[in-house]
Amino acid sequence: MSASDMKIIPPKKLSGKAETLLVAGGDSFVSEPVDKLQLDYGGIVGDYHHGLTRKSGGREPWHKRGLEMRNERQITILSAGELEEIAEKMGIDRLEPGWIGANIVVSNIPRLSMLPPRSVILFDGGVTLRVDGYNAPCREAGKEIARALGAPAPQVDGQPDYKKSDMAFSFAKQADRLRGLVAWVEREGEIATGETFTVRIHEQWIYE
Amino acid sequence: MSASDMKIIPPKKLSGKAETLLVAGGDSFVSEPVDKLQLDYGGIVGDYHHGLTRKSGGREPWHKRGLEMRNERQITILSAGELEEIAEKMGIDRLEPGWIGANIVVSNIPRLSMLPPRSVILFDGGVTLRVDGYNAPCREAGKEIARALGAPAPQVDGQPDYKKSDMAFSFAKQADRLRGLVAWVEREGEIATGETFTVRIHEQWIYE
Numbered sequence: 004m005s006a007s008d009m010k011i012i013p014p015k016k017l018s019g020k021a022e023t024l025l026v027a028g029g030d031s032f033v034s035e036p037v038d039k040l041q042l043d044y045g046g047i048v049g050d051y052h053h054g055l056t057r058k059s060g061g062r063e064p065w066h067k068r069g070l071e072m073r074n075e076r077q078i079t080i081l082s083a084g085e086l087e088e089i090a091e092k093m094g095i096d097r098l099e100p101g102w103i104g105a106n107i108v109v110s111n112i113p114r115l116s117m118l119p120p121r122s123v124i125l126f127d128g129g130v131t132l133r134v135d136g137y138n139a140p141c142r143e144a145g146k147e148i149a150r151a152l153g154a155p156a157p158q159v160d161g162q163p164d165y166k167k168s169d170m171a172f173s174f175a176k177q178a179d180r181l182r183g184l185v186a187w188v189e190r191e192g193e194i195a196t197g198e199t200f201t202v203r204i205h206e207q208w209i210y211e
Numbered sequence: 212m213s214a215s216d217m218k219i220i221p222p223k224k225l226s227g228k229a230e231t232l233l234v235a236g237g238d239s240f241v242s243e244p245v246d247k248l249q250l251d252y253g254g255i256v257g258d259y260h261h262g263l264t265r266k267s268g269g270r271e272p273w274h275k276r277g278l279e280m281r282n283e284r285q286i287t288i289l290s291a292g293e294l295e296e297i298a299e300k301m302g303i304d305r306l307e308p309g310w311i312g313a314n315i316v317v318s319n320i321p322r323l324s325m326l327p328p329r330s331v332i333l334f335d336g337g338v339t340l341r342v343d344g345y346n347a348p349c350r351e352a353g354k355e356i357a358r359a360l361g362a363p364a365p366q367v368d369g370q371p372d373y374k375k376s377d378m379a380f381s382f383a384k385q386a387d388r389l390r391g392l393v394a395w396v397e398r399e400g401e402i403a404t405g406e407t408f409t410v411r412i413h414e415q416w417i418y419e
Contacts, residue, residue: 009325009388012417044263044281055252055263065333065411066398073252073397075341117217119418120329121344125273133283136329136413189281190274203273205344207417209220210327 012207020199021126022083023108025101027051032079032104033147040106040194042130046077046187047106053077062139074187075135080124081105081183082115092177093170095152102151103144103174103182107194112202116180119207123189126200130192140182142166145174220415228407229334230291231316233309235259240287240312241355248314248402250338254285254395255314261285270347282395283343288332289313289391290323300385301378303360310359311352311382311390315402320410324388327415332394334408339398348390350374353382 025034032051046053057074059066066072081100086108090098100108109115122134149156149170156168165171233242240259254261265282267274274280289308294316298306308316317323328344357364357378364376373379 009322012419015418065331066339070398072339073341073395075397114217114418117416117418119416120327120413123273131274131280133281187281189283190278204418205328208325208327209415209417210223210322210325210412211220 009208009210014206015204017112017202017204018199019109019111019202021107021194021196022110023100023105024194024196025105025108027104027106031147032144034079034101034104034106036101038196042078042188042194043191044188046074050077050106051104052079052106061141076138076185077187078106078132078185079104079138079183080107080109080115080132080186082112082181083108083110085114085116085181085183089174089178089181093148093173095148095170098148099151102147103140104147105183109200116183118184118202119204121205123203124186124200125203126192126194126198128192128194128198129190130188130194131190132186133189135185135187137180138182138185140175140178142171142175144178144182145171148174217416217418222414223412225320225410225412226407227317227319227410229315229402229404230318231308231313232402232404233313233316235312235314239355240352242287242309242312242314244309246404250286250396250402251399252396254282258285258314259312260287269349284346284393285395286314286340286393287312287346287391288315288317288323288340288394290320290389291316291318293322293324293389293391297382297386297389301356301381303356303378306356307359310355311348312355313391317408324391326392326410327412329413331397331411332408333411334400334402334406336400336402336406337398338396338400338402340394341397343393343395345388346390346393348383348386350379350383352386352390353379356382 027034120136146166149165149168154170156163235242330342354374357373357376362378364371
């Protein structure tokens, strides 16, 4: 098969809105709502994931852990609709985006989690983000949901171990392909709550 | 259509070899063979395209020209086989990779130009590159082929204007989906001529 035999899907454009902005200002990824985000090439200024580089971890099984690498996972983008879907599938009343480290919660983008890598998100105020890609759900995030909701969890040294709770496992399973995207900063600047944006999706094909 | 209805193509692994390494050490993208590449987070040290940031241009029609943006187009990767294909389609005897700004010419990767964005290229020596994506051919590169081969070109102020030569137009057309990739540095280090590598392709799908 040659390149010319591949089915090419033409570029596509979408429009959405940043409903909620959040920063993880503490010593974990748990984030809190703010009015604006200030972005530089390391990500969101003051955020837990800010940095031009980061340490490799479980998401890069091809690296040893703890190696310095370029930080392409600067910003966590979630869909308001997908959050509702996850909550429904998990059988919980609500899933606060901050519990799982959201930085931007958007509306109007169907299947946000499946936006292809290299897509460009252009905010009306001038900031642009590049989609690295889908962010697979893990029990680290599920743990914070369990903690926030006080879910039953096995006791370890007299403390609940929420990472081993049924709810943490449930999140990792039910949030499959709904847990949003990670992205990096292409153009610096500020994003305000309620700001609208367009998404440019490049040509697509399947490499088999 | 929901995410769960999408056809998901599982991850894939390939192996290849870096046959030739090149650096553009002058004031243009034209590159010359070297023994090794030294890479930091800006790209190839001493190369024309090195930089954590770059200026926006014709490839980003969504930006005004000349804006500062993150440099995701650090390294140009070409396939030895695709170069031969382009030369054949253009009806020329040879196409030196340096004429069109190659940094790494690889073998053994079928349809290199169509490797999907977010693919990771892991060199055996420890350097890793992330594929930004396909690099569409333009007349700027075609111009250098025409110049190198002394192709007929219209005269402007007594000088041949190779960008307007038939050969420059021919390259832009015939190199379609064969002109290789641009990539950025995920892990710094050195790449040596002849070094082998693996490519990890993530899950794939079409977003329609």
